[in-house]
Amino acid sequence: MTEQKPADEMLYEHDPKGFLGELFAPVAGYGVTITSFFRPTVTEQYPFEGPYVMPRFHGRHQLNRYADGLEKCIGCELCAWACPADAILVEAANNTPEAQYAPGERYGRVYQVNYLRCIFCGLCMEACPTRALTMSTDFELADYKRADLIFEKPQILAPLEEGMLAAPHPMVEGLTDGDYYRGEVTGPTQAQVDWVREHRPEDPTLQAAAKAVVDKTQEAAK
Template structure:
Protein backbone atom coordinates (compact mmCIF):
# COMPACT_ATOMS: atom_id res chain seq x y z
CA UNK A 1 0.00 0.00 0.00
CA UNK A 2 2.85 2.42 0.83
CA UNK A 3 4.53 1.75 -2.52
CA UNK A 4 1.26 2.43 -4.30
CA UNK A 5 0.85 5.80 -2.54
CA UNK A 6 4.48 6.67 -3.33
CA UNK A 7 3.88 5.85 -7.00
CA UNK A 8 0.73 8.03 -7.10
CA UNK A 9 2.68 10.88 -5.46
CA UNK A 10 5.55 10.57 -7.97
CA UNK A 11 3.09 10.50 -10.87
CA UNK A 12 1.29 13.60 -9.57
CA UNK A 13 4.63 15.36 -9.05
CA UNK A 14 5.71 14.51 -12.61
CA UNK A 15 2.41 15.83 -13.99
CA UNK A 16 2.77 19.10 -12.07
CA UNK A 17 6.34 19.56 -13.35
CA UNK A 18 5.25 18.82 -16.92
CA UNK A 19 2.31 21.24 -16.79
CA UNK A 20 4.59 23.88 -15.25
CA UNK A 21 6.97 23.63 -18.21
CA UNK A 22 4.07 23.64 -20.68
CA UNK A 23 2.30 26.68 -19.24
CA UNK A 24 5.56 28.61 -18.77
CA UNK A 25 6.42 28.16 -22.47
CA UNK A 26 2.87 28.97 -23.61
CA UNK A 27 3.28 32.49 -22.28
CA UNK A 28 6.64 33.17 -23.98
CA UNK A 29 6.98 35.03 -27.26
CA UNK A 30 7.32 32.62 -30.18
CA UNK A 31 10.64 32.42 -32.00
CA UNK A 32 9.26 30.89 -35.17
CA UNK A 33 9.58 33.06 -38.28
CA UNK A 34 6.91 32.77 -40.95
CA UNK A 35 9.51 32.82 -43.72
CA UNK A 36 7.93 33.80 -46.99
CA UNK A 37 5.43 36.12 -45.31
CA UNK A 38 7.86 37.90 -42.97
CA UNK A 39 11.43 39.04 -43.67
CA UNK A 40 14.21 36.86 -42.28
CA UNK A 41 16.55 38.55 -39.81
CA UNK A 42 20.17 37.40 -39.85
CA UNK A 43 23.06 38.00 -37.51
CA UNK A 44 25.77 40.25 -38.95
CA UNK A 45 28.24 37.35 -39.22
CA UNK A 46 25.85 35.03 -41.10
CA UNK A 47 27.62 33.23 -43.96
CA UNK A 48 25.31 33.22 -46.95
CA UNK A 49 25.82 33.33 -50.70
CA UNK A 50 29.06 35.09 -51.64
CA UNK A 51 29.19 38.62 -53.02
CA UNK A 52 31.94 40.03 -55.26
CA UNK A 53 32.46 43.74 -54.59
CA UNK A 54 33.45 46.72 -56.68
CA UNK A 55 35.51 49.72 -55.60
CA UNK A 56 34.28 53.32 -55.47
CA UNK A 57 35.13 53.79 -59.17
CA UNK A 58 32.96 50.86 -60.23
CA UNK A 59 35.94 48.59 -60.98
CA UNK A 60 35.99 45.03 -59.69
CA UNK A 61 38.07 44.55 -56.56
CA UNK A 62 39.10 41.02 -57.58
CA UNK A 63 42.60 41.03 -59.09
CA UNK A 64 42.65 37.36 -60.09
CA UNK A 65 45.26 36.28 -57.52
CA UNK A 66 43.73 32.80 -56.95
CA UNK A 67 44.25 32.99 -53.17
CA UNK A 68 40.57 32.32 -52.47
CA UNK A 69 40.60 29.25 -54.70
CA UNK A 70 43.78 27.99 -53.02
CA UNK A 71 42.29 28.49 -49.54
CA UNK A 72 39.03 26.68 -50.35
CA UNK A 73 39.01 23.20 -48.74
CA UNK A 74 36.05 22.09 -50.88
CA UNK A 75 37.74 23.15 -54.14
CA UNK A 76 34.55 24.86 -55.29
CA UNK A 77 36.01 28.11 -56.66
CA UNK A 78 37.15 28.25 -60.29
CA UNK A 79 38.94 31.35 -61.60
CA UNK A 80 40.43 32.32 -64.95
CA UNK A 81 42.50 35.50 -64.87
CA UNK A 82 43.07 37.90 -67.75
CA UNK A 83 45.30 40.93 -68.18
CA UNK A 84 43.84 44.43 -67.87
CA UNK A 85 44.40 46.67 -70.86
CA UNK A 86 43.91 50.42 -71.18
CA UNK A 87 41.03 49.80 -73.57
CA UNK A 88 39.36 47.30 -71.27
CA UNK A 89 40.04 47.99 -67.59
CA UNK A 90 38.02 45.73 -65.29
CA UNK A 91 39.94 46.09 -62.01
CA UNK A 92 42.52 48.40 -60.47
CA UNK A 93 45.23 45.73 -60.59
CA UNK A 94 47.23 44.29 -63.48
CA UNK A 95 44.83 41.36 -63.82
CA UNK A 96 41.17 40.65 -63.26
CA UNK A 97 39.05 37.53 -62.99
CA UNK A 98 37.54 37.00 -66.43
CA UNK A 99 35.80 33.87 -65.09
CA UNK A 100 34.82 33.48 -61.44
CA UNK A 101 32.58 30.53 -60.59
CA UNK A 102 31.52 29.10 -57.24
CA UNK A 103 29.96 25.64 -57.17
CA UNK A 104 27.45 25.74 -54.32
CA UNK A 105 26.88 21.99 -54.53
CA UNK A 106 30.39 21.71 -53.04
CA UNK A 107 30.73 24.90 -50.96
CA UNK A 108 30.70 24.40 -47.18
CA UNK A 109 30.46 28.15 -46.36
CA UNK A 110 33.59 28.00 -44.20
CA UNK A 111 34.71 31.56 -44.96
CA UNK A 112 38.33 30.71 -45.79
CA UNK A 113 37.99 32.40 -49.19
CA UNK A 114 36.85 35.61 -47.49
CA UNK A 115 39.78 35.51 -45.06
CA UNK A 116 42.32 34.82 -47.83
CA UNK A 117 41.27 37.68 -50.14
CA UNK A 118 43.85 40.50 -49.92
CA UNK A 119 41.54 43.09 -51.56
CA UNK A 120 38.32 42.23 -49.68
CA UNK A 121 36.74 41.48 -53.04
CA UNK A 122 34.65 38.57 -51.77
CA UNK A 123 32.44 38.45 -48.70
CA UNK A 124 29.50 36.44 -47.48
CA UNK A 125 26.14 38.01 -48.16
CA UNK A 126 22.84 37.17 -46.52
CA UNK A 127 21.40 35.21 -49.43
CA UNK A 128 20.35 31.69 -48.57
CA UNK A 129 17.87 30.46 -51.16
CA UNK A 130 19.82 27.83 -53.07
CA UNK A 131 17.19 25.09 -53.41
CA UNK A 132 16.80 23.88 -56.98
CA UNK A 133 15.85 20.84 -59.03
CA UNK A 134 18.79 21.38 -61.41
CA UNK A 135 22.28 20.91 -59.96
CA UNK A 136 23.80 22.98 -62.79
CA UNK A 137 22.06 26.07 -61.44
CA UNK A 138 24.13 25.76 -58.25
CA UNK A 139 27.19 26.98 -60.14
CA UNK A 140 27.07 30.75 -59.72
CA UNK A 141 29.01 32.76 -62.24
CA UNK A 142 30.71 36.11 -61.81
CA UNK A 143 27.69 38.05 -63.09
CA UNK A 144 25.49 36.46 -60.41
CA UNK A 145 28.03 37.11 -57.65
CA UNK A 146 28.80 40.78 -58.40
CA UNK A 147 27.01 43.14 -56.04
CA UNK A 148 23.85 44.40 -57.62
CA UNK A 149 23.94 48.04 -56.52
CA UNK A 150 27.35 48.91 -57.98
CA UNK A 151 27.71 50.41 -61.43
CA UNK A 152 29.53 48.72 -64.29
CA UNK A 153 33.08 49.79 -65.07
CA UNK A 154 33.21 52.78 -67.36
CA UNK A 155 29.65 53.96 -66.67
CA UNK A 156 28.58 56.69 -64.32
CA UNK A 157 27.69 55.66 -60.81
CA UNK A 158 23.99 55.53 -60.04
CA UNK A 159 22.83 54.24 -56.68
CA UNK A 160 20.89 51.03 -57.01
CA UNK A 161 18.03 49.82 -54.90
CA UNK A 162 18.69 49.59 -51.20
CA UNK A 163 19.96 46.21 -50.11
CA UNK A 164 17.42 44.25 -48.10
CA UNK A 165 18.66 41.84 -45.54
Protein backbone atom coordinates (compact mmCIF):
# COMPACT_ATOMS: atom_id res chain seq x y z
CA MET A 1 0.00 0.00 0.00
CA THR A 2 1.38 3.44 -1.04
CA GLU A 3 2.06 5.80 1.86
CA GLN A 4 -0.02 8.99 1.64
CA LYS A 5 2.06 12.19 1.92
CA PRO A 6 0.87 15.11 4.06
CA ALA A 7 -1.07 17.80 2.24
CA ASP A 8 1.55 20.50 2.85
CA GLU A 9 4.28 18.38 1.23
CA MET A 10 2.11 17.63 -1.80
CA LEU A 11 1.42 21.36 -2.22
CA TYR A 12 5.06 22.13 -3.13
CA GLU A 13 5.76 18.96 -5.10
CA HIS A 14 6.47 19.44 -8.81
CA ASP A 15 3.94 18.13 -11.27
CA PRO A 16 5.17 14.98 -13.01
CA LYS A 17 6.63 15.58 -16.48
CA GLY A 18 5.08 13.90 -19.47
CA PHE A 19 6.91 11.96 -22.16
CA LEU A 20 7.99 15.08 -24.08
CA GLY A 21 8.99 16.82 -20.87
CA GLU A 22 11.25 13.97 -19.90
CA LEU A 23 12.65 13.80 -23.43
CA PHE A 24 13.68 17.49 -23.63
CA ALA A 25 14.55 17.95 -19.96
CA PRO A 26 18.37 17.69 -20.51
CA VAL A 27 18.37 20.63 -22.98
CA ALA A 28 15.55 22.73 -21.48
CA GLY A 29 18.02 24.95 -19.66
CA TYR A 30 19.56 25.99 -22.98
CA GLY A 31 16.26 27.25 -24.38
CA VAL A 32 17.11 30.94 -24.09
CA THR A 33 20.58 30.39 -25.50
CA ILE A 34 19.32 28.41 -28.47
CA THR A 35 16.60 30.92 -29.37
CA SER A 36 19.16 33.75 -29.15
CA PHE A 37 21.16 32.11 -31.96
CA PHE A 38 18.48 33.16 -34.44
CA ARG A 39 18.09 36.79 -33.30
CA PRO A 40 19.96 39.67 -34.96
CA THR A 41 22.97 40.97 -33.07
CA VAL A 42 22.55 44.49 -31.67
CA THR A 43 25.74 46.38 -30.89
CA GLU A 44 25.64 49.85 -29.33
CA GLN A 45 28.16 52.15 -31.02
CA TYR A 46 29.11 53.93 -27.78
CA PRO A 47 30.81 56.38 -27.44
CA PHE A 48 30.32 57.35 -31.09
CA GLU A 49 26.55 57.11 -30.64
CA GLY A 50 24.97 57.97 -27.31
CA PRO A 51 23.02 55.20 -25.59
CA TYR A 52 19.30 55.48 -24.96
CA VAL A 53 18.66 56.60 -21.39
CA MET A 54 15.26 56.63 -19.71
CA PRO A 55 13.85 60.15 -19.17
CA ARG A 56 13.80 59.73 -15.37
CA PHE A 57 17.36 58.42 -15.18
CA HIS A 58 19.33 59.86 -12.24
CA GLY A 59 22.52 61.39 -13.62
CA ARG A 60 24.45 64.61 -13.06
CA HIS A 61 22.75 67.22 -10.90
CA GLN A 62 21.47 70.50 -12.30
CA LEU A 63 20.50 73.76 -10.59
CA ASN A 64 17.65 75.31 -12.55
CA ARG A 65 16.64 78.90 -13.27
CA TYR A 66 13.43 80.87 -13.55
CA ALA A 67 12.28 82.20 -16.91
CA ASP A 68 13.86 85.61 -16.29
CA GLY A 69 17.27 84.11 -15.48
CA LEU A 70 17.26 84.23 -11.66
CA GLU A 71 18.42 81.07 -9.90
CA LYS A 72 15.89 78.83 -8.17
CA CYS A 73 18.28 77.76 -5.40
CA ILE A 74 17.72 79.74 -2.18
CA GLY A 75 20.57 78.16 -0.22
CA CYS A 76 18.33 76.44 2.32
CA GLU A 77 20.68 73.41 2.51
CA LEU A 78 17.80 70.91 2.75
CA CYS A 79 19.35 68.88 -0.06
CA ALA A 80 22.59 68.60 1.92
CA TRP A 81 20.71 67.49 5.03
CA ALA A 82 18.73 64.88 3.06
CA CYS A 83 21.80 63.38 1.35
CA PRO A 84 22.56 59.99 2.95
CA ALA A 85 26.13 60.01 1.59
CA ASP A 86 27.00 63.56 2.72
CA ALA A 87 27.92 64.38 -0.89
CA ILE A 88 26.46 67.91 -1.09
CA LEU A 89 27.87 71.12 0.37
CA VAL A 90 25.84 74.34 0.27
CA GLU A 91 26.79 77.75 1.59
CA ALA A 92 24.20 80.51 1.35
CA ALA A 93 24.63 84.27 1.07
CA ASN A 94 22.26 87.22 1.25
CA ASN A 95 20.83 88.86 -1.83
CA THR A 96 21.31 92.62 -2.02
CA PRO A 97 19.75 95.27 -4.27
CA GLU A 98 23.05 95.42 -6.17
CA ALA A 99 23.39 91.64 -6.43
CA GLN A 100 20.09 89.74 -6.61
CA TYR A 101 20.80 86.19 -7.74
CA ALA A 102 17.60 84.45 -6.62
CA PRO A 103 14.12 85.49 -5.46
CA GLY A 104 13.82 86.20 -1.76
CA GLU A 105 16.51 86.91 0.78
CA ARG A 106 19.20 84.30 0.08
CA TYR A 107 20.82 82.32 -2.69
CA GLY A 108 23.29 79.44 -2.92
CA ARG A 109 26.70 81.12 -3.11
CA VAL A 110 28.59 77.80 -2.93
CA TYR A 111 27.18 74.54 -4.25
CA GLN A 112 29.33 71.42 -4.45
CA VAL A 113 28.47 67.83 -5.32
CA ASN A 114 31.08 65.19 -4.54
CA TYR A 115 30.55 62.43 -7.10
CA LEU A 116 33.00 60.21 -5.27
CA ARG A 117 30.32 59.90 -2.59
CA CYS A 118 27.05 60.44 -4.48
CA ILE A 119 24.88 57.31 -4.80
CA PHE A 120 22.39 58.97 -7.22
CA CYS A 121 19.41 58.17 -4.99
CA GLY A 122 17.53 61.40 -5.77
CA LEU A 123 16.62 62.23 -2.16
CA CYS A 124 18.14 65.68 -2.65
CA MET A 125 15.56 66.41 -5.36
CA GLU A 126 12.72 65.35 -3.09
CA ALA A 127 13.94 67.68 -0.33
CA CYS A 128 14.26 70.80 -2.50
CA PRO A 129 11.33 73.18 -1.74
CA THR A 130 11.71 75.26 -4.91
CA ARG A 131 12.41 72.49 -7.43
CA ALA A 132 15.79 74.09 -7.99
CA LEU A 133 17.66 70.79 -8.02
CA THR A 134 17.00 68.09 -10.58
CA MET A 135 19.07 65.27 -12.03
CA SER A 136 19.86 65.15 -15.72
CA THR A 137 20.48 62.10 -17.91
CA ASP A 138 24.21 62.87 -18.16
CA PHE A 139 26.06 59.86 -16.74
CA GLU A 140 29.55 60.42 -18.20
CA LEU A 141 31.28 61.46 -14.99
CA ALA A 142 34.47 59.40 -15.06
CA ASP A 143 37.75 61.27 -14.64
CA TYR A 144 41.43 60.72 -13.87
CA LYS A 145 41.72 62.89 -10.75
CA ARG A 146 39.65 62.66 -7.60
CA ALA A 147 39.53 66.45 -7.26
CA ASP A 148 37.89 66.74 -10.68
CA LEU A 149 34.91 64.71 -9.44
CA ILE A 150 33.92 67.44 -6.98
CA PHE A 151 31.66 69.62 -9.11
CA GLU A 152 31.33 73.30 -8.30
CA LYS A 153 28.28 75.52 -8.87
CA PRO A 154 29.29 76.73 -12.38
CA GLN A 155 29.43 73.09 -13.51
CA ILE A 156 25.98 72.33 -12.09
CA LEU A 157 24.08 75.54 -12.84
CA ALA A 158 21.79 75.26 -15.86
CA PRO A 159 22.85 77.30 -18.90
CA LEU A 160 20.85 80.37 -19.80
CA GLU A 161 18.15 79.70 -22.35
CA GLU A 162 17.36 82.07 -25.20
CA GLY A 163 15.73 85.20 -23.82
CA MET A 164 16.89 84.78 -20.23
CA LEU A 165 18.79 87.58 -18.54
CA ALA A 166 21.96 86.67 -16.67
CA ALA A 167 21.88 87.24 -12.91
CA PRO A 168 22.31 89.32 -10.87
CA HIS A 169 19.38 91.62 -11.54
CA PRO A 170 16.25 92.68 -9.62
CA MET A 171 13.15 90.54 -9.36
CA VAL A 172 10.18 91.24 -11.62
CA GLU A 173 8.62 94.41 -10.32
CA GLY A 174 5.53 93.94 -8.19
CA LEU A 175 6.12 90.20 -7.63
CA THR A 176 7.26 88.36 -4.51
CA ASP A 177 9.32 85.22 -4.13
CA GLY A 178 6.05 83.32 -3.67
CA ASP A 179 4.94 84.46 -7.11
CA TYR A 180 8.17 83.07 -8.52
CA TYR A 181 7.60 79.72 -6.82
CA ARG A 182 4.07 79.55 -8.25
CA GLY A 183 5.40 79.97 -11.80
CA GLU A 184 4.01 83.44 -12.51
CA VAL A 185 7.23 84.66 -14.12
CA THR A 186 7.33 84.05 -17.86
CA GLY A 187 10.44 86.01 -18.78
CA PRO A 188 12.44 89.18 -18.17
CA THR A 189 10.76 92.59 -18.10
CA GLN A 190 11.80 95.94 -19.53
CA ALA A 191 12.75 97.19 -16.06
CA GLN A 192 15.12 94.25 -15.58
CA VAL A 193 16.66 94.80 -19.00
CA ASP A 194 17.15 98.50 -18.24
CA TRP A 195 18.82 97.67 -14.91
CA VAL A 196 21.30 95.29 -16.54
CA ARG A 197 21.95 97.76 -19.37
CA GLU A 198 22.83 100.39 -16.78
CA HIS A 199 25.05 98.20 -14.59
CA ARG A 200 26.44 95.71 -17.14
CA PRO A 201 26.11 97.19 -20.62
CA GLU A 202 28.39 94.53 -22.13
CA ASP A 203 26.35 91.58 -20.80
CA PRO A 204 26.07 89.02 -23.64
CA THR A 205 22.49 88.07 -22.71
CA LEU A 206 21.21 91.65 -22.87
CA GLN A 207 20.36 91.74 -26.58
CA ALA A 208 18.40 88.48 -26.62
CA ALA A 209 16.52 89.42 -23.45
CA ALA A 210 15.60 92.84 -24.86
CA LYS A 211 14.29 91.18 -28.02
CA ALA A 212 12.24 88.72 -25.93
CA VAL A 213 10.65 91.63 -24.06
CA VAL A 214 9.73 93.39 -27.33
CA ASP A 215 8.27 90.20 -28.80
CA LYS A 216 6.20 89.61 -25.68
CA THR A 217 4.89 93.17 -25.74
CA GLN A 218 3.89 92.93 -29.39
CA GLU A 219 2.17 89.60 -28.83
CA ALA A 220 0.22 91.00 -25.88
CA ALA A 221 -0.88 93.97 -27.98
CA LYS A 222 -2.49 91.80 -30.65
